[in-house]
Amino acid sequence: MNSIEKRATLGIGGIFALRMVGLFMIVPVFSVYGDNYTHATPFLIGLAVGIYGLGQAIFQIPMSIAADKLPRKPIIFLGLVLFALGGILAATATDIYQVILGRALAGSGAVSAVLMALLADVTREEFRTKAMAAMGLTIASSIMLAFAFGPLLVGLVGISGLFWLTAVFAVLAMGLLWAVPSPVRMLKHNLANKSIKTQLAEVLKIGDLNRLHISIFALHLTMTAIFVLLPHQLSEVLGLSVRQQGMVYLPLLLIGFAIAIPFIIIAEKKRKMRQVFLGAIALMSVALIALALGAQWSIGIIGGLLLYFMGFNLLEATIPSWISKRAPVTNKATAMGLNSSSQFFGAFVGGALGGMLLHQPVGLSWGILAAVMVVALLIIMPIAQPPYLSSTTVTIPKDTDIQKWTAAMLAVDGVDELVVMAKERVAYLKLDKQRLNDDSRQALSHLAERPLDI
Incomplete structure (x- = not known):
């Protein structure tokens, strides 16, 4: 990579990390601490966890379509402002409805796909895979660190303090944005006169992209639901308080991350992305089945989570790279926007579903999540290897x-x-x-x- 590519990768990676840590620190603790808000119910607690995903799902596509027609960086800045305002609104909340509104507002700053498209603009094809894989690993690592440190920090700053940190991280991300190069894109075909309907149609007709959208939907549905269910189960089975649970997540996440890295390299270097990708989904299916059968024992929870985190890291690292390879040149941000919308809509559904499953039998809860991942695997199975340009x-x-x-x-x-x-x-x-x-x-x-x- 040259200096421009390195600067872009580090800057955009930092923005992603700050956003993801801010969003996901709340997830592993809110199902317990959410009871402290006025009008809280299990369903509304789950909704507060996942509602940011609905905002992302709704606004990701229009922001991405705009980013294919207009300069990308001003759109990213607007998204970070909304993200900060949502954090402030949730931090000052005393009832569950204001928290839900704040999380929804933060979610409306839907610029994940625009960030990915900006990175694709300023990296050459032969280094884009490395850059996109780095982004995928950054996203996965940030989410994992958020899950680990959220339970540790909540004891120091409280739940409102975590929301204040979200706003602070957004401001820091705005500073990083200025360090990212400002490219001017020149396309063979001008998008100015192309309708939104045409832009969407060109992307939606590509079957393999739709399969990638399904995979990210299932991934984030199950992930969000898991972290609504886990705090109570770790307390009941392992006798751990919420503050202690981060010390369970962190080693499992790091081990899963380390095991996943060689397979990510194989997927990219040996052009075995399809095989590794489908293997990761199958591994996550096995993990959720193991949790359905053995979540009443500590070894069942620990083993199931380790397998799940391995698959999670593999998918988070490979999907952005695959999208950048397969997306049409003129509709790159639009394709990434659809994928990000699928991701965050999955998080919204997962949060709501986790709230509904919170007091259901353990085997049934994990079994439903396992069924979601198995169905996703069957749908995605026909996907072809991505093109290498x-x-x-x-x-x-x-x-x-x-x-x-x-x-x-x-x-x-x-x-x-x-x-x-x-x-x-x-x-x-x-x-x-x-x-x-x-x-x-x-x-x-x-x-x-x-x-x-x-």
């Missing part, structure tokens, strides 16, 4: 009119997308090598004022 970096010649130069580049057959960093005088070209011929290569080398190895 190519790109190259070009230094924009000095004393060149960038506007005319980019127009000439886009006119070359085989160039689908051009991302320009004017300040750094660097451009990334996304190429369809099947359409490149000798004339195209010669034209590109002439415009770059040097031979290109394409």
